Amino acid sequence: MTDRPDARQTYPALYAAEHGGFSVVPAAYVFLVEGDRVLLQLRANTGYYDGWWAASAAGHVEAGEPVTLAIVREASEELGVTLAEGELEALTTLHRTAPTGLAVDQRVDFFFACRAWSGTPALQEEKAADLRWFDLDALPERTVHHERFVLEGWRDGTLPAITAFGF
Template sequence: MTQPSTPSSVTDAGQGAPRDEAARRSRPGALVPATYVVLRRQGPSGTEVLLQLRQGTPYMDGWWACGAAGHVEPGESFWRAGVREAAEEIGVELVEDDLEHVATVHRTIALPDPFEQRVDVFVATDRWAGEPHVAEPHRAARLQWWPLDDLPDRVVPHERLALEALAAGARGALLTHGFAQRLTLVAAVGRNGVIGDGAAMPWHLPEDLRFFKDTTMGGVLLMGRGTWDSIGRALPGRRTIVVTRQRDWSAPGAEVAHSLSEALLMAGDGEVFVAGGGEIYAQTIEHAHRLVLTEVDLEPEGSTRFPEVDQERWMETRRQPGSGDITAWVTWERR
């Protein structure tokens, strides 16, 4: 079932490249702090919040996000950072004492990169001076007021958590995102390690397709564009997140991400089944907790191979004999 495959204060707290990204990455264990500002007003049908539609950034473009957000600079408080970001991004003046702490979101993804270990503080206010507008058009397509109880579908996942807490009346909530995320790599591998030729699956194994369905049903599938093309459609009963560099690509039933970290943020907590192709396997095997491999008794030609399974790091925990061209279905757990 496998197939190969900026500077600024900005951008919403971890959804872009901060000025000091290299410095933050060089400090193992350091948390990246950020403040998110929620402007709130009463509309015809109840409470509304101001969201921005992201564009032109390296992360989560095309998603709705809080009106203003960004990393906390050295020497700043979370409150002061919120005041500064609101002025820079939406052109309004805030007073620190008017900011209400809604929630703190501690989040991560199943990668050890310290840049993905974050603490995001969400503050709300219904008092400001000036008319909100897009002050950084290279980073936001537009601003729009949305009913708090009827948010758009594509709200950045960890921001949705905080907005839902606000809607529920929470104040000062401590929320987490991604700490229960686990990666399972699922692949069919030939005797020579080949999993594909870059265009199509190198075999047709109905038994393995049934095994793949049983293994992944109800879960989240993560795959590259090449794997999606080899399957040709969304598989029923599963979320499918497709990683592609092509910014305008879409397909029915596919959730689109433009980087692995973006895809894992979208996937959230729980088990994520990585289904290929070769590049994504290579990027995730060191961080996976489980491998589910179909040993295929064939040696097809092909340039895409599954990464070597280092038996000093992986322990075989289950072997289910197959038949025909399938030698066995094998589960490996990280030692």
């Protein structure tokens, strides 16, 4: 504890022990967009939604990493492109769950769109099998459920700043 009015405080160990049993996994997603088209990757070799089309780039936010830098990092790692934080358009924050009740299924997803980047998007990792542009009005049938929810809501102008999915 400090008396400095500008000092940030942390939770005491006892408080954390009593209230730290619930956690959410933070993830960041970016959709690269050109006009009315969105770049999607075909998931593969992950064990989760393999064979389904998903965000241009996405991944977990690492400890101590701001969400905007997480998506800049993921776009570089997955697509070989460079994004500027100032070019990211926040779409929604999605609080999501699955019916398992497992801690790993408690998620908070930060979705962004980006219309400007440097480099040519190309797959950099083996967790995707293909990369294609799709019209926002003609998304593939097998688009990851919560990502389709975000894309369609954004396209239709009905996507709130904060949404819940799976509850």
